Amino acid sequence: MTDAFERILSFVETELSFATSHYNDDYLDRRISSRIRRTESDGYAEYYERLQTDPAEHRALLESMSINVTGFFRNPEVWAGIRAIVRELASDAGQLRIWSAACADGREPYSISMLVHDDQAIDPASVEILATDISEPALETARRGVYTGSRTADIDDQLQFIDEYTDYVDVQEGTYTITDQIKRLVSFERHDLITDDPIPGFDLIVCRNVLIYIDAEHKRPMLETLSKSLRSGGYLVIGKAETIPPGLDTSFCTLEPRLRMYSRR
Template sequence: MYIKFINETQNYDVCLEDLGQMIYDYCGLNYLDNLSLLASKMAKRLSVLDMSYREYTEFLKRNPQEWNHLIELITNNETYFFREENQLHELSRAVLPQFRNQECIRIWSAACSTGEEPYSLAMTIAESGAVPLKSVHIIATDINHKVLQIARRGWYHKNSLCFRRTPQEMLDKYFIPQDEGFQISSFIKDRIEFRHSNLLNNEDMAAIENVDIIFCRNVLIYFDAATTRRVIAKFYNRLNAGGFLFLGHAETITGMNTHFETINARATFYYRKGGR
């Protein structure tokens, strides 16, 4: 009886690790070092499907659409408007003026979640006056279909924590009160194109046209060094010469030999691709 219990536990661990490996290969999220967290996130879904981990991994192979459900369970989508304000100030102060003579400025918000980041970028650009907002095209992507639906709608409940750093004047200027929340104005909404995209999928990345600025914040913290290098290489290839990359304040690629130049501003840092 004791031996049977040990064997069942070992099989459980192996099948859970197999699922962790599948997730890592698919989207780069590394649960292999924290399988207990993955188990907690998967518990309800396995209960609904009445499956073991072994059965679920086979089900996932036969039914690729199940990845949509799985991604909803394993991704972290916490965000808010005007996050990391120092970077937004630097965008207005130092980066945008370098594109003032450019007819079209393309910005990519990678892993945009429920849309607060790309909308914040558009509002920041509108406020800055450094370039006309009509010359800016923002591509916002995420791997999670559910959060993209929220982002495309552009409506947020008035009690949502996403407004915790939103100045009242910005709320009055760029949002329309609607029902129990606020709808982003069409003036801002029309500058953004939302797309589904997996940062590790070569076809998805090839579909992203070259851009001038990339924001990918608080995403690399969920990747290991090898995956980070892969993603950063993709960003480098998608950036035009002289383009800029903004990462989260807790993320750094310095010392990774990525060919990016680190720019240290007074209250933040970011990266530049040479050649402009």
Template structure:
């Protein structure tokens, strides 16, 4: 049997796929359609080989009995693409419409609620630094479910090739070019990194007390939720958005049927009415 396990790679059966689909929905609120079966198999297969486990069922049992392995599986199944200045109209709106009204108010607080590997909160930090400067108090909370991407984000180190989206003046001003062993990499300036607090937060559970925010970014994550989960997540976040604050989602998303508590300002940009 051991030789059998070490031979041909394990095949994810429909029953095993259903086990992991139920698991990721319960843990992360992510709804995986049938078409995601190859993705689940691909992302978990390497882990099976690393642990010398012969079947997905056996790995599922390992995950169920080991909190650390559960987190590892969640990391593998929830990692999503992101990049600097993604959907730039949101940052234009922040700079041109929101921040001018923030002059004289402090501190200005932003929550990047699905920050992945950090490109979004660092983009926000560059915009805030340019508009508000580094003398005024402002801060960003950046959260994600995945501990692995949060570790990457907190390091603030990126391949230079991944920084194409950063306008060149901001790249020179807010990033440090790596030398020696880090040649070909870029490090986000510590003056920006210290303004960001990275935290692991599961949006599908009761939220910790993070205070009140002027702006909340919840982008490119609700596309993975069913309607009920979307409603629950937005309902949890709304009390943390101050009256008059802005809520930004991805251009591919909308809040129709999810909440009436936010009013559309522009496509994918909403505002909480003043108290």
């Protein structure tokens, strides 16, 4: 990577307080290059100069670096597996604690809450869902629980995973509002999976599509946080395109390799 690229990264790290060192270079390069094109800058050096004088570009760059693509019931085949795990866990007496780690704008934890409410065998009062993310703006959207479809996200299509989803989501002219009943089960908090402490005692952690962006060195603290937060025998689900690198997988047994489901030793 060029000196100018490195200068941009250290500017983002020190002046904008975004820990670029946690992410892999290819990912950072794609995000920065996209801002270079958008601003019609002539390469890294010119874009670096722009960052010195244009505070609006600071916000735009930070926004483009936060990887917040998500959806309701993303990869439905995985959600069939999550449903089976939740059902099994809920059949044991006692409180069931679920963590949606890196929850983005809330569609993932609300999917879990809908799954719980839609299952006759589960008493929703016995389930707690914690949802966390590093991004405050994402958490603000999540707490509001109001979503609109876009060219790339057909919300109606995503929600079809639940037969009668309109029991849980109010739909009006392309706006989807999560009902209070579904919201009540979920609490939102800011949490950085790399630098913040583990949160012990979870039966199930769903942590999908964030490991893939983290560089090799920071995957270790992240996976340690996850393993220390799971009770022994608890379950971890990561993203479909993600893997736990060899050497970092010692706390986990593979349950269902295709669906990236693990249990804690």
